[in-house]
Amino acid sequence: MQASSKKEWFPQVAVFNVPQEAAMAFPHLQQPSFLLASLKADSVNKPFAQRCQDLAKVIEDFPAKELHAIFPWLVESIFGSLDGVLVGWNLRCLQGRVSPVEYSIAMEFLDPGGPMMKLVYKLQAEDYKFDFPVSYLPGPVKASIQERVLPDSPLYHNKVQFPPTGGLGLNLALNPFEYYMFFFALSLITQKPLPGTLHIRTSDCAYFILVDRYLSWFLPTEGSVLPALSSSPGGPNPSPAPRTPTMPFASYGLHHTSLLKRHISHQTSVNADPASHEIWRSETLLQVFVEMWLHHYSLEMYQKMQSPHAKLEVLHYRLSVSSALHSPAQPSLQALHAYQESFTPTEEHVLVVRLLLKHLHAFSNSLKPEQVSPSTHSHATSPLEEFKRAAVPRFVQQKLYLFLQHCFGHWPLDASFRAVLEMWLSYLQPWRYAPEKQAQSSDCQARCVSERWAPFVQENLLMYTKLFVGFLSRALRTDLVSPKNALMVFRVAKVFAQPNLAEMIQKGEQLFLEPELVIPHRQHRLFTAPTFTGSFLSSWPPAVTDASFKVKSHVYSLEGQDCKYTPMFGPEVRTLVLRLAQLITQAKQTAKSISDQCGESTAGRPFLSWLGFCSTDTNGSYAANDLDEMGQDSVRKTDEYLEKALEYLCQMFRLSEAQLTQLTLALGTTQDENGKKQLPDCVVGEDGLILTPLGRYQIINGLRRFDIEYQGDSELQPIRSYEIASLVRVLFRLSSAINRRFAGPMAALCSRADFLGSFCRYHLTEPGLADRHLLSPVARGCAARRPRGPRLSLRFLGSYRTLLSLLLAFFVASLFCIGPLPCALLLVLGYLLYAVAMTLLTERSKLHHL
Numbered sequence: 001m002q003a004s005s006k007k008e009w010f011p012q013v014a015v016f017n018v019p020q021e022a023a024m025a026f027p028h029l030q031q032p033s034f035l036l037a038s039l040k041a042d043s044v045n046k047p048f049a050q051r052c053q054d055l056a057k058v059i060e061d062f063p064a065k066e067l068h069a070i071f072p073w074l075v076e077s078i079f080g081s082l083d084g085v086l087v088g089w090n091l092r093c094l095q096g097r098v099s100p101v102e103y104s105i106a107m108e109f110l111d112p113g114g115p116m117m118k119l120v121y122k123l124q125a126e127d128y129k130f131d132f133p134v135s136y137l138p139g140p141v142k143a144s145i146q147e148r149v150l151p152d153s154p155l156y157h158n159k160v161q162f163p164p165t166g167g168l169g170l171n172l173a174l175n176p177f178e179y180y181m182f183f184f185a186l187s188l189i190t191q192k193p194l195p196g197t198l199h200i201r202t203s204d205c206a207y208f209i210l211v212d213r214y215l216s217w218f219l220p221t222e223g224s225v226l227p228a229l230s231s232s233p234g235g236p237n238p239s240p241a242p243r244t245p246t247m248p249f250a251s252y253g254l255h256h257t258s259l260l261k262r263h264i265s266h267q268t269s270v271n272a273d274p275a276s277h278e279i280w281r282s283e284t285l286l287q288v289f290v291e292m293w294l295h296h297y298s299l300e301m302y303q304k305m306q307s308p309h310a311k312l313e314v315l316h317y318r319l320s321v322s323s324a325l326h327s328p329a330q331p332s333l334q335a336l337h338a339y340q341e342s343f344t345p346t347e348e349h350v351l352v353v354r355l356l357l358k359h360l361h362a363f364s365n366s367l368k369p370e371q372v373s374p375s376t377h378s379h380a381t382s383p384l385e386e387f388k389r390a391a392v393p394r395f396v397q398q399k400l401y402l403f404l405q406h407c408f409g410h411w412p413l414d415a416s417f418r419a420v421l422e423m424w425l426s427y428l429q430p431w432r433y434a435p436e437k438q439a440q441s442s443d444c445q446a447r448c449v450s451e452r453w454a455p456f457v458q459e460n461l462l463m464y465t466k467l468f469v470g471f472l473s474r475a476l477r478t479d480l481v482s483p484k485n486a487l488m489v490f491r492v493a494k495v496f497a498q499p500n501l502a503e504m505i506q507k508g509e510q511l512f513l514e515p516e517l518v519i520p521h522r523q524h525r526l527f528t529a530p531t532f533t534g535s536f537l538s539s540w541p542p543a544v545t546d547a548s549f550k551v552k553s554h555v556y557s558l559e560g561q562d563c564k565y566t567p568m569f570g571p572e573v574r575t576l577v578l579r580l581a582q583l584i585t586q587a588k589q590t591a592k593s594i595s596d597q598c599g600e601s602t603a604g605r606p607f608l609s610w611l612g613f614c615s616t617d618t619n620g621s622y623a624a625n626d627l628d629e630m631g632q633d634s635v636r637k638t639d640e641y642l643e644k645a646l647e648y649l650c651q652m653f654r655l656s657e658a659q660l661t662q663l664t665l666a667l668g669t670t671q672d673e674n675g676k677k678q679l680p681d682c683v684v685g686e687d688g689l690i691l692t693p694l695g696r697y698q699i700i701n702g703l704r705r706f707d708i709e710y711q712g713d714s715e716l717q718p719i720r721s722y723e724i725a726s727l728v729r730v731l732f733r734l735s736s737a738i739n740r741r742f743a744g745p746m747a748a749l750c751s752r753a754d755f756l757g758s759f760c761r762y763h764l765t766e767p768g769l770a771d772r773h774l775l776s777p778v779a780r781g782c783a784a785r786r787p788r789g790p791r792l793s794l795r796f797l798g799s800y801r802t803l804l805s806l807l808l809a810f811f812v813a814s815l816f817c818i819g820p821l822p823c824a825l826l827l828v829l830g831y832l833l834y835a836v837a838m839t840l841l842t843e844r845s846k847l848h849h850l
Contacts, residue, residue, distance in 0.1 A: 035062070036070045043077060052105050056115040064126045071123060072130055075180055078110070079187040082136040091207040092191060092348065093200055106206055112217035116180075123176040130179040131161065131171040136186065138295040139343065145170060155287040178284055184210075185292035188349055202351045211352055215359040218285045219391075221366040226282065226384065279383040286360075286395055293353055294399040344410060345403075347419045353403070354423035360396060361426075361433035364388050393459065400427065401463060401558055408470040413477055415484035421471075425495050428464060430456055448499040457501070458508040458551045462558055465505065465568040468496065472576045480587035481594070483638045489584070490641040493648035502569075502652050509567050511548040512555055569653070577653050581660055584642045584649075590704070591638050680704040715793060728798035739791040746790040755839070762839045764790035 039058070042051055055074070059067065080088035089106055096103040110116050134145050141151050145160060159172045174182060188207065202208050220226060345353075367388050407420045426432075431453055457464065471492055478485045496502065555565065566572055649655065680695035681704075691699070698704040710717050715732060719725050739746070749760040796802055806827075813823035 035066055036073060039070055040073070048102055049105050052109050056109065059115045059119045059122070064122050064128070067119060068123055068126070068128045071119065071128075071176065072179075074116075074119075075183045078116075079183045080191045082133065082183075082186060082190055084190045084192055087191065088187070089206075090191075091187070091210065092205050094206040095200065095204050096206075097204065103206055107209065110210055112213055120176045120180050128176060129173040130176065132174050132179060132182055134160070134170040134172060136190070137172075138292065141291065141295060153287060153291060155284070155291055177281060178288065181285060181288040182292070184214075185288050188293065188352055202348045208352060208355065211355060212359070214285060215356065215363075218282045219359060219363045220384075221362050226279070279387060282384065282387060286391060289356055290395050290399055293349065293356070294396075294403040343406075345407065347416055350407070350419040350423050353400075354419070354426050357396075357400070357423065357427045358433060360392055361430040364392055365430060365434040397460065397463075398558060404463075404467055405470070408467060408474065413474065415482070415488075417474070418484065418488055421488050421491060424463075424467060425491065428460075428495060449501045449504065451500070454504050454507070455547075455550075457504040458511065458547060459554050461505070461508045461512065461551055462555060464496075465509065466566070468492070468568055469566060469573055469576070472573070472580060475580055476576065476583065480583055480642065481590050481638065483634050483641070486587070486638045486641040486645070489580075490645040490648075493645040493652070497648035497651050506569055508551055509569065511551045512565065513567070514548045574653055577649055578655070578659070581646055581649055581655065584646045585660065586698075588639055588642050591635050591642075594635070679706060715795065722800050723795075723798050724800065724803075728795060731794040731798050735792050735794045743789065743791075746792070750790045758843050759835065759839050760790070762835065762842055764792060 035058070039055070042054060046054070058070075076086065076088065078089050079091070080086045091106065091110075094103050094106060108114050134142055136142075137145070141153075141156070144151055145156070150156060150160070155178075156172065159174060161171045161173050163169060163171070218226065367385060404420070404424055411417050411420055431449060475485075475489055475492075480486050480489065496505075555563065559565070646660075650660075679689075680698045681692045682689040682695045683692060684690075695704075715735075719728050746760070746764055750757060750764055752760075809827060810820060810823050813819075813826075818826070
């Protein structure tokens, strides 16, 4: 590499030890095993920066013959082992803010134009192959290959190697680029996060940034040619298209030819587009990412996809006749709810897939205006432009649909589902990543979905409709009082309520539900048998001008021809939307009740209760909720989210205010006359209140709750955390002794009808005991069996708050030169005045009630 052509990645300095220098001085003594052993020793003894510098020097100076022996070890040392035992460089936890030096070195080394890719291209030029164990592939693919059934994906064609006699397991013979990308993609799944790394932000990690760089490099949104590759001086092109060896492997049916096959076949046209020589990297990268990240579902489903009966099922509809022709149809998926593979994606996994989808939308939408329509493309169109048109429907759509359904059905009902939700919404809105979006203004008309996206909506109808129904099922089982759950409902409603989108979905459903018409000439107009020597693009069917036929083909290819489709704007889904609207209304009322109660518990508390002279309410109220933790601002946000979500749902499904009001009244969700919370729905039985099914539903979803309060003897309630346990027990014994000794005189005083009797009743009887609503039948029985007379309670003196208030009062009095005894007398006098005032107010309120 010339210094004038490109900047050196590392300075050219002497970094090798004596054995390596000797080996370089005597080429005939070089042995790969010695180089590998030396690098392994350096990986233990040298710091990270020095190791990377040495590796860059080795890659630059050594020929491919020596480098091919260290390549598998180097890839494993970077990305970790496939079984997850070796961590490697731990790229998923490496952040620039935490370890800036290591982060910068690792990113430069693994950059698409860095030393590691130079090593890949150098080995690619010599057609080296590396064995990759089939046992580490995704479950359905692994089981299929082990059953001697070749997957449909061209990624596995001509690569399966049977073990020799006595050998163990099957292997894939991969070229260096494929081998590197297999390890890179699988490290997202096989490498488990280390303890203490759960709070790392995924978008700041080296792995996430590398995925973005590889996508931008190999799937460019600008230009029609991939970035040029640098060759070593005087050497061959370092990245030729891989040559395909023959492989005796049986499979069901004929396979789709691919871009990869196109460029590995012996085509010697001297006028070929130079981009066609490098397009295989783009297809390989996309196939590897999709196969490793999205290919997780049940083996039964995969076998159903592979069976010839499933393929004929689609062909019978497409051709309207019993035909044996093999078309490039997508396989059928009737066993969509079959047993799922035991695979649960992580939030990081979902975020990386979302990054892939966003880039694919930008990649596909970067077509030139005159090339957007498939009917306008010509032979002059570059292979990369053709690939942009076919990337999403050919490689991504089917597996993404299965992946999303798996997540919708198995993800926990908590706020972490937001990652899956945003991935889904990103795929549903390709217009957000179109080039013209940058030039749009912020007015209302700019946010209207253009008619040019109607074909995308129709070709992805199930992504919009069936997954929307799946989200409704989840939303009906979540606590919408939670701000995070309310935000998710708001996000979905806002996306689907975009102007013109609901009309596009409705139009797609109408096209699908149209009666089938057998048109004989469709067979000749739309589909032709693929040529065996052509490429994936040359065998791609021409444009389907019949929109109804295109929508039905999409639905049947994903769900099977005998699927039972539920229209998104039909009565069944409308009923679910009405239920969700009811829950939103209930959640708004519950959030307001919680907010009001929190405000009352703070503002309505008497001032003297802080000094310990008034009884403090020790009874519980609503159960813990994140609204209580985040305060009034969170209540306001929740109310805004739910209000806007309800508005968007009413726009989409044309719900009237009269319908919402009627359904709200039917479920008894209106507030009472005081605007307070209501009890769960229940009926009165012999032993008290009995919950109805609606009441159980309200409690489970957090819509209503019983007031949890202590209804026994206040003197015998458990000792609180703010009380001194030993002092409370001593005060209880003292007050009990006084009550036994002076029970008669206290009863006589309380029975008097004058002011003295009222004063004693205020202090010696529990206020409101007779009026307390006892919900428990046990508590009612105990209260009836054990009537309580007048008694003295000294428990308030055992509170830390009371003692601290008294000490504070004595301290303030000492500042004004008031001694302890005068201060105590002043406190007693002040309390007597307060007690007299409260006695008069209590008597007056009793007279009003009479």
